[in-house]
Amino acid sequence: MANTYNYLKNPYHDLKEETKQNPLFLFLLLILFTIPMGYAVNGIAVGLFALATLITFKRKNIKLDVNLILPITLYILMAGSILWSNDVEATTRAISKTLPLLVLPLCFMVMPKFSQPQKQKLIQFYSLGILAFTLFYLARAAYKYFITHDTAVFFYHELVTEDVNAIHVSVYATLAFFAFYKKPSKHILDKVAMFILALFIFLLSSKNVILVFILLLLFYELFHFKATQKIKWITILMLILLSSTIIFSSKIRDRFLIEFEANQDEGTVNKNFTEGLVYNVSVQQAWSKNKFQQNEYFAGTAFRVYQVRIFKEMLEEDPIFFKGYGLNASDFRIEEKGIEHNIFLGNEMHEGYQKKNFHNQYIQIFAETGIFGFVLLVLIVSLNLLKALKTKDFIHFCFAILMISLFLTESFLARQRGIIFFTTIYCIFNSGFALKSHNTK
Numbered sequence: 108m109a110n111t112y113n114y115l116k117n118p119y120h121d122l123k124e125e126t127k128q129n130p131l132f133l134f135l136l137l138i139l140f141t142i143p144m145g146y147a148v149n150g151i152a153v154g155l156f157a158l159a160t161l162i163t164f165k166r167k168n169i170k171l172d173v174n175l176i177l178p179i180t181l182y183i184l185m186a187g188s189i190l191w192s193n194d195v196e197a198t199t200r201a202i203s204k205t206l207p208l209l210v211l212p213l214c215f216m217v218m219p220k221f222s223q224p225q226k227q228k229l230i231q232f233y234s235l236g237i238l239a240f241t242l243f244y245l246a247r248a249a250y251k252y253f254i255t256h257d258t259a260v261f262f263y264h265e266l267v268t269e270d271v272n273a274i275h276v277s278v279y280a281t282l283a284f285f286a287f288y289k290k291p292s293k294h295i296l297d298k299v300a301m302f303i304l305a306l307f308i309f310l311l312s313s314k315n316v317i318l319v320f321i322l323l324l325l326f327y328e329l330f331h332f333k334a335t336q337k338i339k340w341i342t343i344l345m346l347i348l349l350s351s352t353i354i355f356s357s358k359i360r361d362r363f364l365i366e367f368e369a370n371q372d373e374g375t376v377n378k379n380f381t382e383g384l385v386y387n388v389s390v391q392q393a394w395s396k397n398k399f400q401q402n403e404y405f406a407g408t409a410f411r412v413y414q415v416r417i418f419k420e421m422l423e424e425d426p427i428f429f430k431g432y433g434l435n436a437s438d439f440r441i442e443e444k445g446i447e448h449n450i451f452l453g454n455e456m457h458e459g460y461q462k463k464n465f466h467n468q469y470i471q472i473f474a475e476t477g478i479f480g481f482v483l484l485v486l487i488v489s490l491n492l493l494k495a496l497k498t499k500d501f502i503h504f505c506f507a508i509l510m511i512s513l514f515l516t517e518s519f520l521a522r523q524r525g526i527i528f529f530t531t532i533y534c535i536f537n538s539g540f541a542l543k544s545h546n547t548k
Contacts, residue, residue: 128225131218134159135229138531140236142279143271146523153207153527160214168219174490174537175212178530181483182208184476185434192433201435204523211530215538226535230502234286237279238300241307244276263312274517275524277311278509280304281320282532285505288327314407315516316509323505388413398449405450405460411516414465417444418474431477435521438464440474464521468514471521487533488514494537503536 134156141149185205192198221229244267251260259265263273284304287297308320375387385404388396393409394416405413421440422428432440445452445461453459465471473481488511495503510519510529519525 129219129221130163131156131159132221132225132229135531135535136232136236138527139229139233142524142528142531143237143240143267143276149524149527153210157210157214160218163219164217165219169217170220172216172538174494175216175534177483177487177490178208178212178533181472181480181487182206184480184483188431188433188436188476191430192436194433194436194439197435197438198433205434205520205526207523207527207530208520211527211534212538215534220538221535229535230286234283234300237283238304240276241280241283241303245303245307261310266310272522272524273311274313274316274513275519275522275528277308277313277316278513279528280308280311281316281323281509282502282506284308284320285323285327285502288324289501315512319509319512323508327501396448399451400449401451403451407516410460410463411466413448413450413460414441414467415470417441417448418465418470420444421474427474427477429477429479431473431475431480434475437471437474438462441465464518466517468518468520471518484514491533491537500536506532506536 134152137152138149138156141152182205185208186202189195189198189202245261248260248266252258267273267276281304284301287293287301287304290297293301305320309317385402386400388399388403388405388409390409390412392399393405393413421437421444425432425440431437441464442461445459450460451457452461465474469481469484472484488507492504492507492511495507513519517525520529
């Protein structure tokens, strides 16, 4: 009991000390803690951080950093696209939403630099905050199950709401998991936290994130030989337990099986739909079929292949290579393409596919800002990964790999939470002093 008390007391003591040394420490934590909350709350946290940075500003703290200049340049290009946007109103709304891409890097360039121990503590506090949200969502799901007796409340968007988004939250939880996992010496509560976060990641059912999560676990065990035998057995046991969760939970298993079944034979029937006959679209059909039927279903991979295909058609038909359609101004062409190819256009219960964005951040930025925006984004994620490899910091490496892979399947920066999460963590890792590994002397 005394050990548990000390475990919980230490973070409070650390927070008090770090805030004394650098008041911006607390304001930055507010941004990290409020990411899963409402947009207004998170926006206010960013505003308070910017205001505190302005109040504590000293000229001697200014340091230009190419890693921070890149997201600022990307924002300027995004905002500048209003000059040629196909939807000025949509672009105007998006300019304010993407403002953290400008504000946060500017703050990090002019604020007092965080030391390496301070950056490590920021990540540790972040992981505790995400653990608290995890417990909240699991408790809320348990309460809803007690009322409804519906197991769906424990999975995917039902677990965290579609607005907060299961895929986004699974990324937050994965980074928090590895912050606990990488600790050189683990308290029993650290191990409990690891298991809860890992279970949460699997319940959120993001195929991409689950795959990357498992690969990162295996990568760490293969290349970090200093891990004790006990920790390796814990890792193996955790993988077995979580794999069992996938096998025995139909909600998670079905999300993986549909991808496999849809590409075994063309025209397979989707058994998850009870009303009418619904057919799965294979990846090959998504790329080549000219006209679809209203009762054809796109699984995750097939839908993303279809989106790549229509972007290719847009490049061939419209002069967007150099300047794009404008920030957040490509929706009208996606809708036109949906009508042209007769994909499911929605009904009173379900939104049509033509209402969805590209679900690929690289393509999204290319379609909206042209080749220059695409190159900037590739530079940002590439330099982020290179710095992670250079510093040999595994948490930074996890963040870099998660973002590179997630940008392939999600328009992550199309949401305010995605922008703030990516930009904040990116700035922490890529500004000032390098955040080195615990194992690096």
